[in-house]
Amino acid sequence: MTTIGVLALQGGVREHATMLQGLGATVRLVKKASDLSGVDGLVIPGGESSVIDRLARSLGLADPLRDAIRSGLPVLGTCAGLILLSEQVENPAPGQQTFGGLDVTVRRNAFGSQRDSFDASIPVAGVGGEVDVSFIRAPIVVSHAPSVEVIARTRGAIVGVRQGPVVGLSFHPEVTGDDRIHKQFLTEIAAGRG
Numbered sequence: 026m027t028t029i030g031v032l033a034l035q036g037g038v039r040e041h042a043t044m045l046q047g048l049g050a051t052v053r054l055v056k057k058a059s060d061l062s063g064v065d066g067l068v069i070p071g072g073e074s075s076v077i078d079r080l081a082r083s084l085g086l087a088d089p090l091r092d093a094i095r096s097g098l099p100v101l102g103t104c105a106g107l108i109l110l111s112e113q114v115e116n117p118a119p120g121q122q123t124f125g126g127l128d129v130t131v132r133r134n135a136f137g138s139q140r141d142s143f144d145a146s147i148p149v150a151g152v153g154g155e156v157d158v159s160f161i162r163a164p165i166v167v168s169h170a171p172s173v174e175v176i177a178r179t180r181g182a183i184v185g186v187r188q189g190p191v192v193g194l195s196f197h198p199e200v201t202g203d204d205r206i207h208k209q210f211l212t213e214i215a216a217g218r219g
Contacts, residue, residue: 027211030055030064032090034080036072036105040199044207058089066190066214067093071104071161071197074133075118078109087124094126099190099217101210107186107193108133108164115167126191128170135165135182135195147196149185149206150176157203158196160184165195190217 026049031041033054042052045068053060055067067090069077081087094100094110102110109123113130136143139162146155166183169175177185177194184195190213198206 026051027065027214028053028063029211029214030061030067032067032069032077032081032106034072034084034086035076037070037103037197037199040197041068041070041103041207044199044202044204045211048204048208048211050211055086057084058086061089061093061098064098066099066101066210068210069100069102069106069109069124070199071106074105074108075121077105078122081124082122087122090124094124094191097190099210099214100126100192101207102191102193103197103199104161104163104195107131107166107195110191110193111166127186127188127193128173129166129186129188129193130168131164132167133164134162136160136163136180138162144201145179145196147177147179147184150174150187152205152209154205156198156205157201158194158198159200160196161200163195166193 028051110126111131115132142161
């Protein structure tokens with residue numbers, strides 16, 4: 026049985042947990058460092074990246090998250106999760122830090138405000154076909170290292186990347202109910218364990 030941690034400090038925790046459980050994974054809500062012990066992968070949900078960052082630091086969770094990611098823990102980050110996985114943020118909130126894991130620079134809220142949110146069907150490499158997703162105050166990747174694979178684009182912008190076992194997405198597949206990205210994440214974790 027695959028155990029996936031979902032960082033449960035703020036944001037779309039329930040939607041990810043429900044989708045992962047529907048795919049047969051055991052879900053552990055990660056609220057403190059000890060919750061990371063024994064997880065096979067981690068999801069960092071969308072929400073407010075600056076709030077998640079501040080809470081993670083105040084709860085002593087930021088450094089254990091950084092260490093786990095550096096040690097090769099498979100991670101899927103959506104929206105705010107992409108921001109938190111980036112090495113650089115072009116327009117950070119005051120004092121904002123990240124966990125790292127993706128050698129990219131992102132721009133927060135690149136598509137505009139909440140009212141500029143939109144749904145789309147976009148191709149995502151490795152998943153097969155177009156995936157139904159939501160963009161909600163979404164970031165974009167503005168630059169990346171050669172070791173980073175671009176896995177999704179829309180409107181001329183990079184909205185999905187992968188570097189080793191770490192995947193960052195600008196969008197929310199969990200909002201639309203399209204579970205293929207989560208299924209692929211679980212499949213790759215199982216293959217890595219095998």
